[in-house]
Amino acid sequence: MPKLPECDRCVLYARNPHLICAVHPTGPNTDTCLDFRENPDAEPDELWEPEGASYYNGELILQPQQRWTPEQQLELLDTHPLFTGRCPRCEFPFPQYETPPVHWDCSECGWIDDSV
Numbered sequence: 001m002p003k004l005p006e007c008d009r010c011v012l013y014a015r016n017p018h019l020i021c022a023v024h025p026t027g028p029n030t031d032t033c034l035d036f037r038e039n040p041d042a043e044p045d046e047l048w049e050p051e052g053a054s055y056y057n058g059e060l061i062l063q064p065q066q067r068w069t070p071e072q073q074l075e076l077l078d079t080h081p082l083f084t085g086r087c088p089r090c091e092f093p094f095p096q097y098e099t100p101p102v103h104w105d106c107s108e109c110g111w112i113d114d115s116v
């Protein structure tokens with residue numbers, strides 16, 4: 001008999017490919033194990049991770065917020081003066097900067113680049 005699904009949560013489970021459990025080395029012979037003892041400290045198979053955070057070395061680390069969805073990034077590519085060279089509101093052509101500015105505010109129509 002192989003191990004039972006609940007073996008994963010049992011204090012007797014050996015977590016060993018050759019030894020299923022301390023009481024039933026080859027697994028219980030029944031569908032339900034009389035010796036099953038739920039391990040209160042058992043960790044779920046997958047650690048629950050809140051959005052914007054993940055476990056690293058057992059510690060919950062906050063990840064930087066992902067600001068842009070792929071759709072938003074595509075839209076940015078289509079409209080942002082960094083990529084189009086034009087103001088998205090008035091089409092005023094921006095000069096070719098050698099070093100692109102952080103904010104591409106438009107001096108013509110007052111468009112404010114708030115993407116960064």
Ligand SMILES: [Zn+2]
Pocket residue numbers: 087088089090091092106107108109110111
């Ligand atoms: Zn403009």
